[in-house]
Amino acid sequence: MIMPLIKGLQITISHMFKKPVTLQYPTERPDVKPGFRGLHALNVSHDKAKCVACYLCPTVCPAKCITVEAGEDQNHDKYAAKYEIDMLRCIFCGYCVEACPVDAIRMTEQFELANYSRADFTYTKDRLLEKK
Amino acid sequence: MDTLILGLPVAYYIAMVAKVLVAFVFVLLTVAYATYAERKIIGHMQVRLGPMRTGWHGLLQPIADGVKLFFKEEIIPSQASKFAFLIAPLVALIPAFISFAVIPFGDSITIGGYTVPLQIAAYYDQAGKQVFDINVGVLYILAMASLGVYGIVLAGWASNSKYSLLGGLRSAAQMISYELAAGLAIISVFMLSESLSLHKIVADQAGGAWYAFKQPLAFVIFFICSLAEINRTPFDLPEAETELVSGFCTEYSSMKYAMFFMAEYANMITVCAVTTTLFLGGWHGPAFLPGWFWFIAKVYFLIFLCMWIRATYPRYRYDQLMRLGWKVFLPLTLVNVMATGLWVMFISK
Numbered sequence: 160m161i162m163p164l165i166k167g168l169q170i171t172i173s174h175m176f177k178k179p180v181t182l183q184y185p186t187e188r189p190d191v192k193p194g195f196r197g198l199h200a201l202n203v204s205h206d207k208a209k210c211v212a213c214y215l216c217p218t219v220c221p222a223k224c225i226t227v228e229a230g231e232d233q234n235h236d237k238y239a240a241k242y243e244i245d246m247l248r249c250i251f252c253g254y255c256v257e258a259c260p261v262d263a264i265r266m267t268e269q270f271e272l273a274n275y276s277r278a279d280f281t282y283t284k285d286r287l288l289e290k291k
Numbered sequence: 292m293d294t295l296i297l298g299l300p301v302a303y304y305i306a307m308v309a310k311v312l313v314a315f316v317f318v319l320l321t322v323a324y325a326t327y328a329e330r331k332i333i334g335h336m337q338v339r340l341g342p343m344r345t346g347w348h349g350l351l352q353p354i355a356d357g358v359k360l361f362f363k364e365e366i367i368p369s370q371a372s373k374f375a376f377l378i379a380p381l382v383a384l385i386p387a388f389i390s391f392a393v394i395p396f397g398d399s400i401t402i403g404g405y406t407v408p409l410q411i412a413a414y415y416d417q418a419g420k421q422v423f424d425i426n427v428g429v430l431y432i433l434a435m436a437s438l439g440v441y442g443i444v445l446a447g448w449a450s451n452s453k454y455s456l457l458g459g460l461r462s463a464a465q466m467i468s469y470e471l472a473a474g475l476a477i478i479s480v481f482m483l484s485e486s487l488s489l490h491k492i493v494a495d496q497a498g499g500a501w502y503a504f505k506q507p508l509a510f511v512i513f514f515i516c517s518l519a520e521i522n523r524t525p526f527d528l529p530e531a532e533t534e535l536v537s538g539f540c541t542e543y544s545s546m547k548y549a550m551f552f553m554a555e556y557a558n559m560i561t562v563c564a565v566t567t568t569l570f571l572g573g574w575h576g577p578a579f580l581p582g583w584f585w586f587i588a589k590v591y592f593l594i595f596l597c598m599w600i601r602a603t604y605p606r607y608r609y610d611q612l613m614r615l616g617w618k619v620f621l622p623l624t625l626v627n628v629m630a631t632g633l634w635v636m637f638i639s640k
Contacts, residue, residue: 164604171336171603181340 191268196251198269199244201287202262208288209263210239216255216264224248225255242284246272303414306407314391314411321594322556323353329598336602363545368451371542375449380543380550383442386435387557393428394564395490397574397582409574409583410490428489429477432565433470436520439558440466443522443529443539446551450542458538461609462529466520468616473516475624476509479631480569493573503570508627510570512620514593517566519616521558524601528609563593 182189191197201208212229224247230240255264274280294301327342327349334341342349367376397409406415412425425431440462447459480502481487484495496502503510519526530538540551567573567589576585607615 167603168599171599174338175332175335177338179335179340180338181343183340183343 191270195268195270196253196266198246198267198272199249199255199264199282199287200267201242201264201284203288208239208242208284209261210242210259211261211263212237212239213260215258215260219254219258221252221254222248222250239284242287244282244287246280246282247277299414302403302405306402306405307411307414310407310409310411314396315388318388318391318557318560321560322553323357325556325559325594326356326552327353328594329601332595332598333602336599357549360546360549365545365547366542368542370451372449372451375445376542377547379442379446379449380547380554381442382445383439383554384550384557386438386442387554387561390432390435390561391564393425393431393489394561394568395493395573396586413490424488424490426486426488426491429481429487429492429565429569432561433474433477436558436561437466437470439521439554442551442554446543447529447539450539452542454535454537454541455539458529458535458541461535462522462539465522465526465528465612465616468613469516469519469526469620472616472620472624473513473520475621475628476513476516477569478628479506479509479624482628482631482635489568489573493568493575496572497575501570501572506570506627506631508623509631510566512624512627513570514562514566514596516616516620517562518597518600519612521555521562523555523559523597525604525606526612527606528612559594559597560590563590563597566593 201210203209210227212227214227214229217223217225217227224245226241226243226245227239228241229237232238251266253266256266272280296304330352331341331349342352345351345355367373392411395408395410395413399406399408399415401407408415408424410424412428414424443462444459447455447457447462450456480492483502483505484492486492486495492502499505522529528538529535530540535541540548543551564586567586571589571593574582574586576582576588
């Protein structure tokens with residue numbers, strides 16, 4: 160009974176001399192691993208969003224957080240007149256990215272998504288296009 | 292010839308006030324930085340850093356914590372017994388501080404021809420002869436230590452909350468179970484030194500081995516019992532934040548809450564100081580450094596030990612705690628007292 164107690168003390172004291180694994184967050188940035196699913200971004204091709212408003216992403220989205228409304232441009236091509244993601248509902252599953260047939264949406268490495276108002280959590284098309 | 296007030300020279304009163312102030316500031320500073328040290332030490336033991344933001348390596352954290360606690364909202368539950376609720380933190384805090392009156396911090400220092408003993412409740416005359424020394428120091432400490440629990444029980448009862456009441460009652464039960472064993476562990480020290488005066492007990496350890504080596508069982512049991520008596524982890528059942536939502540201090544906020552914490556840390560310092568005095572030779576150490584240095588170094592080592600234990604062991608379950616107190620420590624200390632008695636009677640004489 161005594162030996163395990165002493166062994167426990169030994170283990171904790173040995174940890175004192177190990178290098179801490181702590182990351183000093185705001186000053187030191189975490190090294191985001193490949194495949195990390197952060198905030199969404201809309202990909203751009205020829206100065207406009209690649210999205211063709213096929214509705215696959217809102218259909219596949221389990222959290223029902225994507226709203227797409229289709230529009231028609233001068234060349235009678237379909238495009239997303241409205242593309243909104245409600246970040247308060249999003250579960251970052253990445254199904255939207257998987258489902259997209261034209262590679263129009265991807266997930267960035269951005270993980271700092273705190274905001275002060277509910278409205279700020281709705282990411283409109285403009286805001287999603289701005290993301291790198 | 293000195294002016295006498297109540298039969299004692301003025302210098303005595305000046306020395307007394309100075310000693311009280313020094314001891315008070317020492318305890319306050321140690322309390323403040325023990326909270327910091329605890330977070331740092333446990334942090335490193337868990338391979339993280341602990342406070343780093345306020346000041347260099349978080350050194351100003353205790354001050355920041357103090358300022359924060361002062362400005363926090365003070366809440367008194369509407370159905371609480373107000374007077375008892377307000378007085379409870381004080382009742383917990385004061386006994387923790389006044390125990391220091393009898394602890395010898397060192398031998399004595401000479402200032403302006405007066406020999407001043409480094410123990411608050413002691414006085415030497417101009418010839419350096421001891422005029423008085425509280426000769427039941429250990430009993431005084433035991434008495435004060437057992438007063439602290441009133442604060443906790445009072446807080447638990449006055450809060451008018453079931454969690455608090457349970458925490459307070461647990462504390463009372465825990466106190467009784469462990470005070471007996473702690474008291475019995477000290478008895479073997481009395482038997483060896485044949486005195487209750489802390490001064491004499493320290494003096495007895497000067498030449499020979501410390502009582503920690505002569506009475507290893509009593510030393511270990513006393514230290515563990517003291518941890519249980521001051522509700523330190525792994526015996527922090529009165530708080531038990533996982534099952535009792537902080538127990539007796541659930542309803543406390545702001546400075547009143549901080550006072551319970553101060554009491555806990557002050558108690559830890561007291562316990563470490565008493566253990567040092569009784570078992571680790573008090574202020575004695577190699578002569579190249581002053582006595583008070585050795586005393587403080589030993590106390591700080593024991594405080595480190597408390598934190599180390601906290602970082603290592605999980606909390607005891609209540610029945611385990613009771614079993615340990617009544618069925619393990621109490622019989623062991625009784626056997627130890629008997630063995631010491633036989634040794635004193637037949638071998639050492």
